[in-house]
Amino acid sequence: MTICIIFLLFGAIWILFAGILLPSVVRDPVLYASIFAWKDWVFLVIATLLIYVLIRHYTGTLSASEELYRTLVENAGSIILAMDREGNITFFNRHAEEFFGFPRREILGKNAIGTIVPATESSGRDLDTLMHELLTSPGQYLKNRNENVTSTGRRVWITWTNQAICDETGFPVGVVSVGTDISG
Numbered sequence: 001m002t003i004c005i006i007f008l009l010f011g012a013i014w015i016l017f018a019g020i021l022l023p024s025v026v027r028d029p030v031l032y033a034s035i036f037a038w039k040d041w042v043f044l045v046i047a048t049l050l051i052y053v054l055i056r057h058y059t060g061t062l063s064a065s066e067e068l069y070r071t072l073v074e075n076a077g078s079i080i081l082a083m084d085r086e087g088n089i090t091f092f093n094r095h096a097e098e099f100f101g102f103p104r105r106e107i108l109g110k111n112a113i114g115t116i117v118p119a120t121e122s123s124g125r126d127l128d129t130l131m132h133e134l135l136t137s138p139g140q141y142l143k144n145r146n147e148n149v150t151s152t153g154r155r156v157w158i159t160w161t162n163q164a165i166c167d168e169t170g171f172p173v174g175v176v177s178v179g180t181d182i183s184g
Contacts, residue, residue, distance in 0.1 A: 002054075010050060014043055079158065079179035082165065085135050087111045090174065099181065101151035121147040122155060138164035138175045145182070156183045 018039050026032045073080055074094045082091035088111050092104050100107075100116050112131060113119055119128045127146055134141040145159045158179040165174040 006050065006054065010047065014046075018043075079181075080176070081112075081179075082174055082176045083112055083135065084174045085172070087113055087131055087135055089115070091176070096179075099150070100148075116148050116150075118147065118149050118155070123147075134162060135175060136172075138162055138172055148179075156181055158182065 018036075022035060022039070023032065026035060076093065076095060079096040079099055080091070080093040081089055081096050084090055088109055089107050090109075092102070092107050096102075097104055097107075102115065107115060113128055117127050117131060119126070121127055125146075130141075130144070130146060134144070141160075141162050143159070143161055145157065148156050148158050150156060159182050161178045163176050164172040165176055167173050
């Protein structure tokens with residue numbers, strides 16, 4: 001929005017200069033014709049530079065926000081992970097690595113079932129079905145608690161808060177989950 005307002009103001013000032021001020025300041029018809037011939041090229045160059053400066057400014061602001069987000073997510077004291085609709089892990093924060101004992105390069109792209117989620121809980125509950133339901137209807141599992149497993153095979157209980165990741169049409173394409181160990 002700011003870029004549009006600045007560009008609009010610049011354009012209005014340019015039109016005022018070229019249409020009103022230039023004819024009243026320059027009385028020589030030859031000089032006026034020469035300036036008039038170049039004014040559109042000058043406008044194009046100045047407008048391009050203005051857009052470039054504004055884009056650089058906003059890109060820098062975005063990069064700073066992205067860096068803050070990355071720092072917060074990576075250093076959070078919670079397990080944060082994301083999965084696609086098939087249950088493959090697409091994001092695994094530093095705390096998740098430390099807690100589960102799986103390096104990121106080893107876990108990314110692997111299915112949660114068989115790595116950090118056993119197919120069946122110790123109680124006998126079918127986690128394969130639970131995961132399928134979570135991934136196809138994430139709104140039904142905004143919060144859930146289930147048994148998980150670390151890389152050493154230790155069973156742990158985690159409370160999860162889940163949020164659907166949607167594409168531009170609103171269709172769920174995955175889930176981001178934030179977990180807290182409640183094993184005690």
